Amino acid sequence: MTPRLLLLAPLCIFLIIGGFLWKGLALKPQELPSVLIGQTAPPFQLSTVEDPTRHVTEALFQGHVTILNIWATWCSSCQTEHELWMQLAKKQDALFLVGLNYHDGLEDAKNWLKNLGNPYRLTLFDQNGRVGMDYGVYGTPETFIIDKRGVIRHRHVGPMDAMVWQEKLLPMIGVLENEK
Amino acid sequence: MKNEDWIPDDTSLDVYPFQDINQQILFSKIIHELRCSVCQNQNLSDSMAPLAVDLRNEIYQKVQANQSEQQIIEFVSSRYGEFALYNPPLQWNTAFLWVGPFVLLVIGLCVIAHRIGGAQSSPK
Amino acid sequence: MIPELGHFALILALCLAGLQCVLPCAGIFKKNQAWMQTARSLVLGQCFFITLSFLCLGYAFVQDDFSVAYVAQSSNASLPWIYKISGIWSGHEGSLLLWVFLLSVWMLAVSLDSRRLPLIFSTRVLVVLGMIAFGFLLFLWATSNPFARFLPLSPIDGRDLNPILQDPGLIFHPPVLYMGYVGFSVPFAFAVSALWGARTEELPWAKWMRSWVLAAFGFLTIGIALGSWWAYYELGWGGWWFWDPVENASFMPWIVGIALIHSLMVSDKRGIFQSWTILLSIIAFALSLLGTFLVRSGILTSVHAFANDPKRGVFLLGFLLLVIGGALALYAVRAGLLPPRGARGRNDDAKIELFSRETAILVSTVFLLVGCATVLLGTLFPLIYDAFTGQKLSVGFPYFNAVFIPLIIPVLVLIPLGPLSKWGHNACRDILKKIKIEFIVSLVLAMLLPWIFAKTVSMGVVLGLGLGIWIGLGTFKSAFDKIRQKGFWGLSKGAWGMISAHGGMAILVIGVTLVSYYHVERDLRIKPHQVLEIADYQILFQSIEPIEGSNYIGSRGYFLVSKQGKQVADLRPEKRTFVAQGIKMTETAIDPGMFRDIYISLGDPLGGGSWSVRIYYKPFVRWIWAGGLLIALGSFLGAWGRRK
Numbered sequence: 042m043t044p045r046l047l048l049l050a051p052l053c054i055f056l057i058i059g060g061f062l063w064k065g066l067a068l069k070p071q072e073l074p075s076v077l078i079g080q081t082a083p084p085f086q087l088s089t090v091e092d093p094t095r096h097v098t099e100a101l102f103q104g105h106v107t108i109l110n111i112w113a114t115w116c117s118s119c120q121t122e123h124e125l126w127m128q129l130a131k132k133q134d135a136l137f138l139v140g141l142n143y144h145d146g147l148e149d150a151k152n153w154l155k156n157l158g159n160p161y162r163l164t165l166f167d168q169n170g171r172v173g174m175d176y177g178v179y180g181t182p183e184t185f186i187i188d189k190r191g192v193i194r195h196r197h198v199g200p201m202d203a204m205v206w207q208e209k210l211l212p213m214i215g216v217l218e219n220e221k
Numbered sequence: 222m223k224n225e226d227w228i229p230d231d232t233s234l235d236v237y238p239f240q241d242i243n244q245q246i247l248f249s250k251i252i253h254e255l256r257c258s259v260c261q262n263q264n265l266s267d268s269m270a271p272l273a274v275d276l277r278n279e280i281y282q283k284v285q286a287n288q289s290e291q292q293i294i295e296f297v298s299s300r301y302g303e304f305a306l307y308n309p310p311l312q313w314n315t316a317f318l319w320v321g322p323f324v325l326l327v328i329g330l331c332v333i334a335h336r337i338g339g340a341q342s343s344p345k
Numbered sequence: 346m347i348p349e350l351g352h353f354a355l356i357l358a359l360c361l362a363g364l365q366c367v368l369p370c371a372g373i374f375k376k377n378q379a380w381m382q383t384a385r386s387l388v389l390g391q392c393f394f395i396t397l398s399f400l401c402l403g404y405a406f407v408q409d410d411f412s413v414a415y416v417a418q419s420s421n422a423s424l425p426w427i428y429k430i431s432g433i434w435s436g437h438e439g440s441l442l443l444w445v446f447l448l449s450v451w452m453l454a455v456s457l458d459s460r461r462l463p464l465i466f467s468t469r470v471l472v473v474l475g476m477i478a479f480g481f482l483l484f485l486w487a488t489s490n491p492f493a494r495f496l497p498l499s500p501i502d503g504r505d506l507n508p509i510l511q512d513p514g515l516i517f518h519p520p521v522l523y524m525g526y527v528g529f530s531v532p533f534a535f536a537v538s539a540l541w542g543a544r545t546e547e548l549p550w551a552k553w554m555r556s557w558v559l560a561a562f563g564f565l566t567i568g569i570a571l572g573s574w575w576a577y578y579e580l581g582w583g584g585w586w587f588w589d590p591v592e593n594a595s596f597m598p599w600i601v602g603i604a605l606i607h608s609l610m611v612s613d614k615r616g617i618f619q620s621w622t623i624l625l626s627i628i629a630f631a632l633s634l635l636g637t638f639l640v641r642s643g644i645l646t647s648v649h650a651f652a653n654d655p656k657r658g659v660f661l662l663g664f665l666l667l668v669i670g671g672a673l674a675l676y677a678v679r680a681g682l683l684p685p686r687g688a689r690g691r692n693d694d695a696k697i698e699l700f701s702r703e704t705a706i707l708v709s710t711v712f713l714l715v716g717c718a719t720v721l722l723g724t725l726f727p728l729i730y731d732a733f734t735g736q737k738l739s740v741g742f743p744y745f746n747a748v749f750i751p752l753i754i755p756v757l758v759l760i761p762l763g764p765l766s767k768w769g770h771n772a773c774r775d776i777l778k779k780i781k782i783e784f785i786v787s788l789v790l791a792m793l794l795p796w797i798f799a800k801t802v803s804m805g806v807v808l809g810l811g812l813g814i815w816i817g818l819g820t821f822k823s824a825f826d827k828i829r830q831k832g833f834w835g836l837s838k839g840a841w842g843m844i845s846a847h848g849g850m851a852i853l854v855i856g857v858t859l860v861s862y863y864h865v866e867r868d869l870r871i872k873p874h875q876v877l878e879i880a881d882y883q884i885l886f887q888s889i890e891p892i893e894g895s896n897y898i899g900s901r902g903y904f905l906v907s908k909q910g911k912q913v914a915d916l917r918p919e920k921r922t923f924v925a926q927g928i929k930m931t932e933t934a935i936d937p938g939m940f941r942d943i944y945i946s947l948g949d950p951l952g953g954g955s956w957s958v959r960i961y962y963k964p965f966v967r968w969i970w971a972g973g974l975l976i977a978l979g980s981f982l983g984a985w986g987r988r989k
Contacts, residue, residue, distance in 0.1 A: 048680050051624060052673035055631070058725070059666050065644040065728040066658045073258060073737055076302040144271060170275050177300040179258035179272055234869045234877050236957070249866070256739050262589065262648040264741075266868075267582040269949070307741025309726075314734060318726045322719040322748045329715040333708055337699060 075177055075185075075196035082109075082191050083175040090142055090150045090164040097165060101139065102191040106217045109185040110161070110201075111141045111173060114149040116181040122200035123157050129206070130160035136214075140164035143173045143181055186210065188217045237281045248284045251293055252277055254307045264307065348413050351401025352492040355442075358394040358449075359482040361387050365475030369468045381464055384471040388456040391478060392449040399446045402439060402491055406432055412499035415439060415491045421505035421925055423896045431516040432506050437641055437651035438491035440519060444637070445481050447520070447527045452478065455531055455557070466548055469538035470531075477530050480664045488657050505925035508897070514575030518568060522595060525565025526633040529598060531557040532605065533630035536623040537672050540679040547684040551612040551622060556984040558609060558626075559842075562602040563980035569595050570973030581931040581946040583866065583961040585969060588745040591649035593724045594636030600717040601629040604710035606980075607763075611706050615768060618707070619693045620680040625710070627676060631669040632717075638665055644728060700773035702766040709756045709763070716752040720745065757812045757854060760847055761819020765826075783822055787815035799863060809858025817851035820844060838986025842979040849975025856968025865962040872954045880962040882943060883907050889956060897921040902947050902956065906936060918947040918958075942966050 077083070084099045101107070110126065112119040130138055140161035142150040147166060154164065167173055176185065179198075186195040195213060197205065232238035239245040249266070255276070257268035265273050265280075276297065283293050297305050309315050365387040372380025402415075406429045411417040419432045419439065434443040452474045459467035485491070532554050539550040572595070577585045586592065605625040612622040638644075641651050642658030683693055697703040723740045730738045765779055766772045791811030795802045824844045827836055867879055873888045887903040899921035906914040914936035922929050936943040941964045948957030 045677070045681060048620075048677045051628075052670065052677050055669060055673055056666075058721075059662070059670070061725060061729055061732060062638070062642075062644065062662055062665075064732045066642060066655055066662065068644070068728070068731050070644065070646045070727070070731070070737070071261065073302060073304055074735070076299065144275075170271070171279075174272070174275060174279070174300060177302070179301065234867075234871050234875065236868045236870050254741070254743055256741065261646050263582075267584075302737060304737040304739050307739055308743035309738055309740050314730070315726075315738070317729070318722065318740065318744070321722045322715075322752070325715045325718050325722075326752065329711045333711050336694075336707060337697060337704060 072198065073179065075193065077177055077193045078195065080193060082185075082187050082193050083172075085165075085167075085172040085175065087165045087167055087172060090140075090147065090154065090166045091159070093147065093166070095163075097163065099191060102187045104189055105137045106189060106214055107185075107187040108136060108138045108214075109141060109187060110138065111143050111176070111178050111181055111183040111185075113143045113145045113181050114153045115145065118200040119182045120157070122182055122202070123160075125201055125203060125206070126160040127158045138162060141173065142166050143178060144168070144170040184210075186213060186217070189220060237277070239285070244284050244287075247290060248281060251280055251284070251290060255294075255297055256305050256307050258301050258305055347401050347404050347408075348410065348492040348494065351398045351405070352490065354394040354398040354401065355482065355486060355490075355492070358391045358398065358445075359479065359486055361391045361394065362475055362479035362482050365391065366472060366479050369475075370472045373465060373468055373472070378464065381468040384468050384475070385456045385459075387475070388449075388452045388471060392453045395442075395446050395449045395482075399433075399442055402442060403430060403433055405492075406430060409503070411501070411503050412494050412496060413491075414493045414495050417495060417500050417503045419503070419506055421503040421896065423925075424503075424506055424511070425895060427516065428506055428511050431510075434519045434523075435506055435510050435515065437657075438485070438489045440523075440651070441481065441485050441489050442491050443520060444523055444527060445478065445485060447523050448474070448478055448481065448530060451524075451528055451531055455534075462553060463548065466538055466542065466546070466550070469541050470534045473534035473537045474530060477534075477668065480668065484657075484660050484664065488654070488660055505896070505923065507926075508921065508923040508928050508930045509579060512575070512579055514571060514579060518571040518575055521564055521571060522568025525561055525563075525568045526595075526598065526636065528557070528561025528564055529602070529626075529630045529633045531561065532626040533672070536626035537675060539623060539683070540672075540675045543679045543682040543684070549613075551609055551619070554626070555609055555613060555987075558602070558605055559980045559984035562599070562606060563977045563984065565595070565599055565602060566973055566977040566980060569599060570970045570977070573973075574970050577966070578933055578935055581933050581959070583864070583944050583946075583959075583963060585860075585966065587648070588723075588742045589647050589649065590645040590724050591636065591640050591647045593720050593745075594632070594639050597717050597720055598629050598632040598636070600713050600720070601625055601632060604713040604717075605629055606983075607706045608710050611703055615703060617693055617695050617697070617703070619683045620676075621710070623680060623683075624676060625714075627669065627672045628714075631665075631672075634661075634665045634669065638662060645724070698769060698771045700766065700771045700776070702763055702768050705759045705763045705766055709759050712752055712756050716749050716756075719748050719752065723748065754808075754812065757816060757850075760816045760850060761823070764823040764843060764847070765819065779826075780819060780822065783818040784815065787811050787818055790814050803862065806858060806862045809862075810855060813851050813853075813855035813858060815851075816847060816854060820847040820851060838982045842981075842983030842986065844979070845982060846976045846979025849972045849977075849979060851972070852968050852975060853972025856965045856972055859965040860963055860969070863964045864966075867960045869958045869960065870951055870955050871958055872956070877960065879943075879960050880941075880964075881908055882913065882962070884943075884945075884960060886956075886958070892919060892921075894921065896925060897923045900947070900950075902934075902945070902958070904934070904945055906943055914943060916943070916945050918945045920947045920949070937967060939967060940965060 082099050082102055086096060086098050089095050089097060126138065129136060138161050142164050145168065150164070150166065165172070182200055184197040184201055185193055188194050194217060197210070237248060239248065252266040253264050255265040257263045257265055257270055257273045259270035259272050260268045265276055280293055283296065294306065303310060309318055311319055365384060368387070369381050369384035372378070405413045405416050406420055407426065409420070409422050415436060415438050419436045420429050424432070434440040452471065455474065456471060459470065535550055535554040535557065539548070542548065572592070573585045577583065605622065608618050608622045608625055611618045638658070638661040640647065640649050642661060643650065643655070644658060697707070723744050726740050727738050730736065761780065762776060765776050788811055791807045791814060792802060794810065795806050827840055865880055867877065869877060871877060871886050873886055876883055876885050885905040887905055889900055889902045892899050892901045899919055901917050901919045904916040905912060906916060916934035916936055918934035919932040920929065921932060931946050931948070934945045941962060944961040944963055946959040948959065951957050
């Protein structure tokens with residue numbers, strides 16, 4: 042005789058699964074959080090778009106909060122967010138905004154910055170995308186927030202929008218600035 | 222998986238030529254077991270996303286440099302996370318996933334044993 | 346006008362469904378015959394209006410009415426007309442209308458057939474089906490109206506159907522698959538009705554349920570086989586199964602369906618395993634609903650996912666919880682009350698002999714359910730992991746293959762033993778005597794054949810091939826025995842069904858094993874006039890030409906396949922760019938064969954006249970779908986037979 046308790050098992054199991062599905066509705070499976078959060082920014086040695094003879098390493102990130110924006114001329118969403126960066130650079134010139142031109146041609150990148158304006162302190166030139174790969178870049182544009190000690194603290198995937206900037210990133214930057 | 226007899230002698234046309242069949246097998250295994258983060262429904266072998274092409278090239282070089290499967294998987298997962306692995310890692314927080322089937326099997330066997338052995342014919 | 350008519354018909358159907366839940370149900374409680382009998386007319390009415398609604402949507406597609414948002418999303422003026430029709434079910438709203446339409450078809454069939462059943466039982470079944478219909482119609486009307494208009498500004502042309510879906514496979518795969526999914530609502534309704542009346546009745550519901558289960562299973566089998574075949578030739582990677590979440594969502598009810606068919610056999614013939622059969626009926630439909638939920642809720646990343654809207658996910662989940670939760674609660678309360686059935690009033694827990702057919706079926710169904718549970722675990726684990734750790738994880742084919750295949754082996758071993766064993770008897774010695782030769786032959790062939798043809802032998806091949814041959818020979822033996830006993834024309838449809846289904850399984854297992862171990866893939870960079878080799882074939886890349894179609898432009902490659910100097914095939918893969926959305930697609934070229942496919946997929950130009958080309962050698966891949974079709978045939982034969 043199958044005990045009454047055992048007959049309840051299917052219902053209980055089902056409700057547990059249902060609970061997970063319910064929780065699942067609030068999650069976003071396509072968004073991939075960066076695995077590098079909390080780790081020191083991976084080392085690199087790149088030239089810049091503005092001055093190809095200048096070489097920069099990850100030491101660039103030391104001593105201040107850095108906003109690292111990954112972009113490319115072949116990426117249409119990057120064009121969308123570029124205007125926002127221009128505005129932000131103008132409004133807040135204390136902002137240490139660095140660009141990383143990903144998988145692109147030098148001339149294309151130079152023309153882009155000439156025509157649309159250059160909001161960046163400098164733009165790293167990652168022609169073969171290896172540095173982007175080290176940073177776990179999978180969809181341009183992406184924006185990293187790196188703290189004073191060169192540790193990655195946040196990544197935003199997709200075009201930056203004013204609301205996310207105002208409500209999420211600006212406060213975060215403020216907190217990081219006050220860190221030692 | 223490949224059958225050794227059918228590996229053609231001329232590998233010059235391969236996009237990723239290997240002289241050593243074991244390297245070829247390893248390369249194929251790795252790129253099929255990695256997930257493309259851009260085209261998330263494709264593995265690294267089939268995806269045409271620029272990132273996938275880059276990663277395949279990287280992995281090709283690493284296999285040729287005789288790096289181990291472990292090292293190469295580590296290279297990818299340290300940058301793109303466990304999401305990029307179709308073969309979920311065996312660690313404490315995936316214990317439920319890997320142990321689960323065993324538990325279910327044991328429960329199943331208990332059910333069978335109970336029904337065959339224990340149940341008695343009795344009027345209600 | 347027509348879309349509004351369609352919308353109105355939908356609302357009418359919704360009202361009728363609502364009535365169908367309430368009126369006949371009240372009739373059951375008040376023992377009012379007239380009220381109970383309204384169920385049949387209400388079903389007829391619903392079917393009429395849903396069909397009308399469906400036709401209206403079809404009309405909007407064919408007439409290029411882009412003021413209807415769904416048509417604009419899924420169609421385009423330059424789309425070939427056949428894809429305008431199949432575009433009806435290419436997106437969320439339309440496919441849901443298809444779901445509801447097919448449900449009304451099944452309901453009508455049940456309603457017509459149920460005249461021979463006691464009124465109270467058939468009314469219960471129709472009430473349960475009515476509740477399901479009501480839920481889906483409500484969902485359609487409230488959140489997924491396919492007739493929503495873009496007024497006053499309607500687009501001049503539609504966005505276009507995703508080019509991957511512009512294919513004959515899209516015409517058949519969803520409707521057939523849905524026939525299967527939706528079809529499992531019928532056994533579900535029967536099971537719930539049996540529980541509902543468990544306290545007062547003793548009815549042969551197992552016998553009544555049989556044909557419905559077999560029919561639904563047959564459709565589901567074909568639907569899955571079609572999906573696999575379509576993915577194979579359409580996607581360009583030569584894969585036929587990806588353990589994608591939505592694929593799994595169709596596979597799980599299929600597995601449970603097999604278990605249900607066999608458990609039902611025991612309940613019908615021996616009167617035991619009743620509560621197990623009922624539980625399996627509920628689980629099969631629960632998995633159908635889960636599949637419907639997964640593909641529309643955005644909860645899992647999948648190739649099949651429709652555009653997602655959290656509101657829809659919430660509704661569907663609520664519906665799922667209500668229907669299945671309710672059924673399982675009823676099960677918990679009533680399953681213990683299922684009356685003794687069968688020849689000697691046998692208790693549901695009657696003792697079974699160790700080497701009897703009952704035991705074979707018990708063991709098989711338990712292992713099948715465990716296998717299904719592990720697939721469910723693997724499919725949902727990324728979700729569970731995300732919920733607990735906030736990190737993303739993937740669970741793919743290495744996991745499923747490692748975990749599912751071992752669990753299925755005992756089932757495969759038992760397949761030929763089932764028909765050879767007897768009901769209620771320990772037939773151990775008999776079976777061993779009968780099947781000794783087949784067992785040895787399977788083992789020998791499994792080791793010999795790979796060695797002869799492929800010159801390598803590996804554990805996996807021997808196991809898979811051995812199991813396949815074992816099932817095949819064992820089935821052949823029982824067929825032979827039956828024919829010797831009853832004569833060729835004396836075999837019932839059910840017997841032929843078993844032979845076809847088990848034989849199909851053998852072919853499926855052999856196909857899966859051989860293609861998995863012996864397939865070859867080459868990823869090439871080649872120029873015209875170059876020759877390459879794969880397996881024993883030489884392939885000459887002749888040339889590449891530009892092409893143009895009704896809604897695309899692209900390139901076509903010309904390849905000549907030869908073997909030992911003799912020409913075997915002329916393959917012309919294409920790479921197309923669809924003008925409307927700029928989507929690129931590859932149109933594979935396949936030389937199909939009973940024992941191997943040669944498969945060419947054209948990639949992108951690599952510069953310097955070189956092209957990226959993928960060539961695959963796929964031995965025995967067609968056996969997979971042939972096996973599937975035989976299984977479906979067997980199922981339909983069984984559904985057709987023995988209607989008493």
